[in-house]
Amino acid sequence: MENLEPGYDIPALPGWREDQVQTPALLVDLDALEANIARMAAAAQAAGVALRPHGKMHKSADVARLQMAAGAVGLCCQKVSEAEAFVRAGLRDVLVTNQIVDPAKIDRLARLAGMAAVGVCVDNAANVADLSAACLRHGTTLRVLVEVDTGQARCGVDTPDQAVALARAIQSAPGLDFGGVQAYQGAMQHLPTHAERQAAFQASQARLVPVLAALQAAGIACPTVTGGGTGSWGFEAASGLWTELQCGSYAFMDADYGRITGAGGSRLDAEWQNALFVLAQVMSLSRGRAVCDAGLKAMTAESGLPLVRGREGVTYQGYSDEHGQLDDPAGRLRLGDRIRLVPGHCDPTCNLHDWMVATRGGVVQALWPVTARGKVF
Numbered sequence: 001m002e003n004l005e006p007g008y009d010i011p012a013l014p015g016w017r018e019d020q021v022q023t024p025a026l027l028v029d030l031d032a033l034e035a036n037i038a039r040m041a042a043a044a045q046a047a048g049v050a051l052r053p054h055g056k057m058h059k060s061a062d063v064a065r066l067q068m069a070a071g072a073v074g075l076c077c078q079k080v081s082e083a084e085a086f087v088r089a090g091l092r093d094v095l096v097t098n099q100i101v102d103p104a105k106i107d108r109l110a111r112l113a114g115m116a117a118v119g120v121c122v123d124n125a126a127n128v129a130d131l132s133a134a135c136l137r138h139g140t141t142l143r144v145l146v147e148v149d150t151g152q153a154r155c156g157v158d159t160p161d162q163a164v165a166l167a168r169a170i171q172s173a174p175g176l177d178f179g180g181v182q183a184y185q186g187a188m189q190h191l192p193t194h195a196e197r198q199a200a201f202q203a204s205q206a207r208l209v210p211v212l213a214a215l216q217a218a219g220i221a222c223p224t225v226t227g228g229g230t231g232s233w234g235f236e237a238a239s240g241l242w243t244e245l246q247c248g249s250y251a252f253m254d255a256d257y258g259r260i261t262g263a264g265g266s267r268l269d270a271e272w273q274n275a276l277f278v279l280a281q282v283m284s285l286s287r288g289r290a291v292c293d294a295g296l297k298a299m300t301a302e303s304g305l306p307l308v309r310g311r312e313g314v315t316y317q318g319y320s321d322e323h324g325q326l327d328d329p330a331g332r333l334r335l336g337d338r339i340r341l342v343p344g345h346c347d348p349t350c351n352l353h354d355w356m357v358a359t360r361g362g363v364v365q366a367l368w369p370v371t372a373r374g375k376v377f
């Protein structure tokens with residue numbers, strides 16, 4: 001940190017007040033983050049399931065370390081480069097919740113397995129052979145899980161027979177350990193009501209049950225059933241089938257998750273606190289319009305516009321690359337004002353920034369690099 005110049009290399013220094021932070025900046029509210037991490041850790045423990053938070057959401061080794069300290073068994077990653085970044089930063093158990101088929105990437109993954117416990121998902125027998133050959137070359141062992149499509153129609157095998165055949169192939173492949181099953185249904189996570197998500201979960205469970213039965217009938221022990229996200233984890237945790245949760249967004253939350261409703265009809269942002277903000281600054285008030293400095297290069301908008309926090313009546317109405325249009329009917333905003341925005345979607349927003357500014361009580365406590373920023377390959 002000594003060689004980094006605030007305002008040039010980094011958006012702030014520890015000890016600065018929030019209104020000194022160079023904007024737009026990614027702000028992490030430590031009280032909210034710690035509360036979310038503790039809450040999910042306690043919920044997983046109470047349900048008797050392991051928690052392996054998804055690191056693709058925050059891409060931060062510092063956040064991952066807080067999750068590990070709270071009892072997480074390891075971290076999920078989506079890409080090999082992301083897994084490498086976390087292992088380089090000291091994380092020692094990563095699961096790539098994805099298929100890796102490119103020979104160069106398979107080689108890197110097998111090499112990484114010599115530095116940490118590394119897992120990966122498969123849905124194809126040729127891929128199993130390639131992973132095994134790479135592990136033999138490197139003298140390493142990969143934990144390989146069969147991904148089952150439980151209704152998202154993304155990756156994963158379709159039938160119990162396919163799952164059994166793949167599990168057998170993994171078991172007999174040198175250099176590979178059969179790690180179990182990944183059953184993640186992403187499409188249900190953001191369904192607006194608890195009842196809709198419950199119905200989607202039941203359909204997803206109905207696809208998993210025959211797979212687990214077929215594995216058992218074939219005499220194949222299934223050590224892990226991993227899946228679940230912020231919108232569904234309660235169902236998986238209570239099912240008695242899933243042994244591990246992969247939730248990611250719960251740690252930071254975003255506007256899109258905030259507006260879906262949980263059991264009893266309350267919003268999810270009443271349950272989980274917004275810990276992630278884009279701090280923006282009002283840079284123009286000409287012609288009665290307020291314009292801030294946070295547009296599409298500061299946060300993504302595919303899941304909806306950001307929400308303005310702590311400024312009654314002020315709303316974020318539209319964006320361009322570097323500008324955000326604010327509606328301020330009472331005319332209270334002043335030039336230079338800092339405003340906190342809750343981004344629509346946390347994962348891709350984190351990937352836009354080099355640094356997270358960790359604050360408590362409006363004072364900067366730490367600067368955290370976004371460790372795996374840009375590691376999307």
Ligand code: PLP
Pocket residue numbers: 054057076097184186189227228229230231246247248249250
């Ligand atoms: N697991 C997998 C495989 C995912 O793709 C995702 C997110 O897309 C998650 C877990 C985490 O989901 P969430 O951020 O909704 O908690």
Ligand code: MN
Pocket residue numbers: 249345346347
């Ligand atoms: Mn997401």
